[in-house]
Amino acid sequence: MSEVKLLGTQSSFPCARIIWALKLKEVEYEFIEEDLFNKSPLLLKMNPVYKKVPVLIHSDKPVVESLVILEYIDETWKHNPLLPEDPYERAMARFWAKFVDEKCVLSAWEAVKSEGENKKKAIETAQEMFEHLEKQIAGKKYFGGEKIGYLDLVIGWTSLWLNAMEEVGGMKLLVPEKFPSLSEWTQNFIRVPAIQDSLPPLENVVNYFQVGLDYLRSLSANK
Amino acid sequence: MSEVKLLGTQSSFPCARIIWALKLKEVEYEFIEEDLFNKSPLLLKMNPVYKKVPVLIHSDKPVVESLVILEYIDETWKHNPLLPEDPYERAMARFWAKFVDEKCVLSAWEAVKSEGENKKKAIETAQEMFEHLEKQIAGKKYFGGEKIGYLDLVIGWTSLWLNAMEEVGGMKLLVPEKFPSLSEWTQNFIRVPAIQDSLPPLENVVNYFQVGLDYLRSLSANK
Known part of the structure; x- marks a missing residue:
C-alpha cells in the first residue's frame, strides 16, 4: 500500500495542481482515477462534505480542496518549497490564488456557457480578470519569481485547460496581443519537466468540459 | 504614524476576526472606520481589486481578505500562535474556514433574504451546514482545542452576527436543542477577554444587516 494516494481525474485542473506539486517535491504517490458520474465508496468516505476530487490521502487521512492540499504538501515535505x-x-500568493479560483476560473466558465450578447459581456468580464494576472507576471519569469511555485501551479490551468474551454466555448480569451506576458508564461510553464510530463492530452480535456457543458444544459432544459 | 492600521467597519465580522487576532497577539494598531457607502481614497488605493474591508496595512503595505490576513498576522507575529x-x-483548520465562508455564511444570508416557502428550505440548508460545525466542536472547548485559535476566530461571527441575522431575517438558525455544543461554544467564545472587549453592540450589527438587506431589495425592485 502506498502511503500517499491521490483520488482524482486526469482531466481536472485542481487535480493537476496536486500532481504537479507532488512531482516537484518528488513524492511517490498512487493515482486513483475517479469516475465522476459513478463516484467510488472511497471518495464518498474520504470527502463526505463535498464528494469532489482531488483528495490527497496521506497515511490514511484525507485532505481536500486543492489550495488546502497544496499548503499541506508544502508543510509536510519541506524541500523544494512552493510558497x-x-x-x-x-x-x-494566497490572495491571488483565491482571486484565480473565485474570479478567473468562474468568469472563464461563464464565458464558455453563455451565448449571444451575454457571451460578449462574459468574455469582457473574464478578460478584465486576466488583466490583473497580466500585471502580476509582467517582467517576471514565474509568478513565484525565478523558480516555479505555488501560484504558478494555481494559475497553471491557463496553459491547457483554458485552451480547452476556449475550444468548447467557441471563443478566445487569452489573446496573446492583449496578454503578452501571461501568454509567454504559459509557454515557460509547460516547458518545466514536472509539468510537461504530466499534462493530459488536450482532446481529453476538451471532452471533459464538453461533457460538463452538455450535462449542465440538459439540467436547465429539464427545468 | 502607527505601523499597523486596520481599515474596517466595527459592525463587519470579517473585520472583527482581524481585531480579535491583533488583540490576541497584543499587536498595537490604529483602527480606521470606513463608510461603505462612501469609500475613502485610502481604501480604494489599498484594495483596488475588491474595494472591500478589512484591509490590514503593515509598514504601508496592504493585505486583504480576512482569512489571508489571519495567516499573515500569525506568520508575522509568531507568539500566541493561532493555527x-x-x-x-x-x-x-483551513478546510473548515473555507467551508464556513463558502457554505455557512452564504446559506445563513440566503435564509435572511428569502421569503415564504423558500425561507423554510433556506433555513434547512443553513442548518445542514451548521451540523458539520456541531460535529467538529462536540467534546471540545474550542475549535482550536483547549486554546482559542484561527478557526474559532473564523467561526466567531456565530456568537453575535448570526443573532443579528436571525433578528433581521425573523427566524432562528442556531437552535440550542439542535446545536448544543456549538451554542455552548459561542458562550465560551464571547467570554474570552480579547473577544468580549471588542464586540460591537448587537443593535449596530442588526442595523448593519438591515441596511444591507434593504439595499439589496431596492436593487432587485429597480430591475
Whole structure:
C-alpha cells in the first residue's frame, strides 16, 4: 500500500495542481482515477462534505480542496518549497490564488456557457480578470519569481485547460496581443519537466468540459 | 504614524476576526472606520481589486481578505500562535474556514433574504451546514482545542452576527436543542477577554444587516 494516494481525474485542473506539486517535491504517490458520474465508496468516505476530487490521502487521512492540499504538501515535505518564505509574499500568493479560483476560473466558465450578447459581456468580464494576472507576471519569469511555485501551479490551468474551454466555448480569451506576458508564461510553464510530463492530452480535456457543458444544459432544459 | 492600521467597519465580522487576532497577539494598531457607502481614497488605493474591508496595512503595505490576513498576522507575529503546529491539523483548520465562508455564511444570508416557502428550505440548508460545525466542536472547548485559535476566530461571527441575522431575517438558525455544543461554544467564545472587549453592540450589527438587506431589495425592485 502506498502511503500517499491521490483520488482524482486526469482531466481536472485542481487535480493537476496536486500532481504537479507532488512531482516537484518528488513524492511517490498512487493515482486513483475517479469516475465522476459513478463516484467510488472511497471518495464518498474520504470527502463526505463535498464528494469532489482531488483528495490527497496521506497515511490514511484525507485532505481536500486543492489550495488546502497544496499548503499541506508544502508543510509536510519541506524541500523544494512552493510558497515563498516572506510572510508578505506568502499573503500575496494566497490572495491571488483565491482571486484565480473565485474570479478567473468562474468568469472563464461563464464565458464558455453563455451565448449571444451575454457571451460578449462574459468574455469582457473574464478578460478584465486576466488583466490583473497580466500585471502580476509582467517582467517576471514565474509568478513565484525565478523558480516555479505555488501560484504558478494555481494559475497553471491557463496553459491547457483554458485552451480547452476556449475550444468548447467557441471563443478566445487569452489573446496573446492583449496578454503578452501571461501568454509567454504559459509557454515557460509547460516547458518545466514536472509539468510537461504530466499534462493530459488536450482532446481529453476538451471532452471533459464538453461533457460538463452538455450535462449542465440538459439540467436547465429539464427545468 | 502607527505601523499597523486596520481599515474596517466595527459592525463587519470579517473585520472583527482581524481585531480579535491583533488583540490576541497584543499587536498595537490604529483602527480606521470606513463608510461603505462612501469609500475613502485610502481604501480604494489599498484594495483596488475588491474595494472591500478589512484591509490590514503593515509598514504601508496592504493585505486583504480576512482569512489571508489571519495567516499573515500569525506568520508575522509568531507568539500566541493561532493555527496549530501540525500540518494535518492546519489543513483541517483551513478546510473548515473555507467551508464556513463558502457554505455557512452564504446559506445563513440566503435564509435572511428569502421569503415564504423558500425561507423554510433556506433555513434547512443553513442548518445542514451548521451540523458539520456541531460535529467538529462536540467534546471540545474550542475549535482550536483547549486554546482559542484561527478557526474559532473564523467561526466567531456565530456568537453575535448570526443573532443579528436571525433578528433581521425573523427566524432562528442556531437552535440550542439542535446545536448544543456549538451554542455552548459561542458562550465560551464571547467570554474570552480579547473577544468580549471588542464586540460591537448587537443593535449596530442588526442595523448593519438591515441596511444591507434593504439595499439589496431596492436593487432587485429597480430591475
